Amino acid sequence: MMAKTRYPHAAETAYFREIQRLVTELGKVTLQVFDEQIKPQIKLYGQDGVGYVIDGPLDIIQRAIEIIKGLSLGIFASNEIRNICTRFLNAVNAQSKANIQQQARIIGIDPTQTEPWLDEFMRSSINENVSYISTIRDEYFPKIEAIIYQGVKNGQSIKSIRDQLVERIGMTKNRAQFIAVDQTGSIFGQMTAKRHQEMGVNKFKWSTSHDDRVRQAHRVLDGKIFAYSDPPSEGLPGTPYRCRCVAIPVFGNEPR
Template identity: 90%
Template sequence: MAKTVPQTRYPHAAEAAYFRDIQRLVTELGKVTLQVFDEQIKPQIKLYGQDSHGYIMDGPLDVIQRAIEIIKGLSLGIFVSTEILNICTRFLNAVNAQSKANIQQQARIIGIDPTQSEPWLDEFMRSSINENVSYISTIRDEFFPKIEAIIYQGVKNGQSIKAIRDQLVERIGMTQNRAKFIAVDQTGSIFGQMTAKRHQEMGVEKFKWSTSHDDRVRQAHRVLDGRVFAYSDPPAEGLPGTPFRCRCVAIPVFDD
């Protein structure tokens, strides 16, 4: 007979804080981009449009390139490696704290605390932190080729300044969406891996799939809600939390 155990609580606070931290970096990057565009690039676009030869080799295009390099330089003061590391470390610590609290409550049923000795945890934390540092750094690395293409293609195709600026604003918004994706995806994935590892470390062989029970749950996961699976034979979707942007959790099943 399966015993009733406390729910596995998803780390919503950790996810929200992580998104705020990444969003702050992206917002600052966006502000710098638009400020340099308005102050330095916009006047050069006007000059470019006034010249019949287009200044292909020098003139306004060279100034525009230097302005883009200024944005890149300023971004280094935003995406500081130590700050990114601190953001990721805080995030992993918060997810780990929620996971440990869940496991400690659930393990009381069998009278143990499996979190007292976890030799696997240090390496898991280090690798997860490094992975997330890479994700955040990639946001900046992928941003500049996009805005360079928007500006140069817009100038050479004769687009209006407003049209070019609007595309930059749209790109900044897409980068914000990327930040949200990272926060949600990594929270679910890391939390799901921690939960599965800790359940199995304390001898749990089965889990019950539980969704977040809101309108954002994908249909493929709705049909899994409440079903019991063996950790050795999970459903095709994988373990709860590990699919992209999954907020589902695993509840341990203790069999007498």
């Protein structure tokens, strides 16, 4: 009986929650500074003449945005982000390792005992994820600056500006989810492929999660056997976005 390849759902969920926690924190300080420091200035800006004085509402709004930026540096602290990504990679690796150890029992070896490629794979995957998470913050500020300045200058209501900020925070959370889902599938898919090939397995059987969320293009691949050197146009299982399919090793002497 062939041991299944189990997709690392728990690692994905934990990673998503950790990134989402940072974004929630960022959203919280944004709205707090908006309510306490920016709102009163928007009210003033609308009054005659006040928009033109030095140290007027726009200057104070600019300083308030700088305060949010300063706080965001603490939330997206580089050692914190690196720890989150390291925990994530370790969790995906642990799941992959457990799968492979079980699958390799059939040939009586543990291919995970010596893996010279693993350190570099882990390091580069961690670095890549650190940069994805840092980008969330980098992309956030030009957006909220545009919402606040354009809103103020175009005379939008405070409620409308605040609603747009809330919407932007929601979109930033979606971005966090995209990263967690995309990275789990693709790192796990690559790890599985590498480990199968390291133990001499050159073919894999595509296996979907067999639920109603499986896309049609993958449903038709279920149970089919491919060479790692010649995967289907969809790529390796797990690597297309939101793909939860996995590769099951096909050993050389296995009947088709």
